[in-house]
Amino acid sequence: MTPKETLEPGDGHTLPRYRWWQLFSRSLFHLQLTGEDGAPEIWSVEVRPGGDSDGEVRAQLYRNGINQAQSKLPAVFAVPGGAIEVEVTIYGLRRCHYVTPDGSERQLLPDPASAEGLRARLERTNPALSRAVGIVSASVLVVALVLGVPQIIEQIMQLPPIAENIGTFSSPFQLPASANLVLLLATLAASTERALRLRYNWVLDGGFLEGGD
Secondary structure, three states: OOOHHHEEEOOOOEOOOOOHHHOOOOEEEEEEEEOOOOOEEEEEEEEOOOOOOOOOOEEEEEEOOEEEEEEEOOEEEEEOOEEEEEEEEOOEEEEEEEEOOOOOEEEOEEOOOOHHHHHHHHHHHOHHHHHHHHHHHHHHHHHHHHHHHHHHHHHHHOOHHHHHHOOOOOOOOOOOHHHHHHHHHHHHHHHHHHHHOOOOOOOOOOHHHHOOO
8 A cells, every 4th residue: 555665663752642622633543452462552543634844744653652653645554463554535534444464454443532533422422413414424525516516627628728629618507606615615524524434435525636546
């Protein structure tokens, strides 16, 4: 998934405590494994979507709160019994899973104080509301595709080189600027909500814009 040269050794710093103001600037997930000596270990993955001090988005790997490695994304970290795979989208994490050699996998648990952890808590405590929120998010993205994509295609087709060689296209939907702004904000909110659950669909979540597979 990721070239070996992007994997760098950790510097041994301690995992910082999660603060409430980091809700949308820091993702933190945990996994409990059994170490080679049979003792339980807590492996943690931290990602700051806005990037580190140099602007590069990296995943940081910790064992029992001590930094072990870091990597540009997508990342694969070798851990006892398998590997942790980490991927991001422009809205947040797409994947943070523990994968074993036989192909089985499970998602790491979000830190309770993180935005992902709060969203997971809603799913546990009020599954009906959680499902409703998820349905609304998916519905918003479907509407955004139906209304927004034709307008984008129309704008692209109006570019002189394309219009002269291919022709123009008129979108069946012509929304005022204010409506398009509301649609954009709703789309950002829906995509962010899905990212908090690590839900990803190539079409709904903009993979075709990111060059996703």
